[in-house]
Amino acid sequence: MKLKESDDGGILLEEIPPFLFHLLGEISSRAEIKHPRVDARFFPDPSEDSELIEDWKSLVQPELQAIFQSARETVRADLRGASERDGSMSLQIPKPHGDAWLSALNQARLAMVEEAGFGEKDMAAEVPDDLRTPRDAALFQLGFYGFLQECLVRMQGD
């Protein structure tokens, strides 16, 4: 897979192997809240003040939910615009969509870690190339999403 800056300052991913493109296609579904731990991580309490927590749940959380969902929809739309060439895929992430990708990748990584109960040691461990177990596959996917996020941060941050 090749990664380079596009003319508009966005990111162009070229020669994406089918397996990695499949993982990109899973960003949105991985980010869905399927476990109470994920819900708690996406919408943490802002303080110990119960009154503020209640206000937060009714006023702030719906707004956050909409922000997260909008980011996932942007990613899905960009993926629909990917093109195939010689058995691999090309994908353009326009610069204005960079934040949505950062958010969706972060959502997916956070959700996967909470669901699987991974700790720092798991994420720092080397993942075997053959990805024999679902755990290995999930750790590989986490690493791939983290790599993309790092690239986006560098491009957005400079």
Next chain:
Amino acid sequence: MPLLDSPEIAAREYALLDAPWNVVVHNDPVNLMSYVSLIFRRVLGFSREKAEAHMLEVHLKGRSIVWTGPREKAEFFVQQLHGHLLLATIERAPQT
């Protein structure tokens, strides 16, 4: 009978309302260090150096006070930080 309108009590209540609040960011093992720095720069307007110093404090000490001031603005910053999936809370700043 409580002295609800006494100047002393009124002043104390005003001081409580006006007391500064801290915005605290807590460590989590998933958010990338570079991402946390980027969000500090964007949300709080930090320089790159200041953002990295606070990011490292979060990483090494588990938490960092990234802003102190009026409650309403503190809540606003926490909301923005939650929007970027950072673990942030507000707490009353200790009175000096």
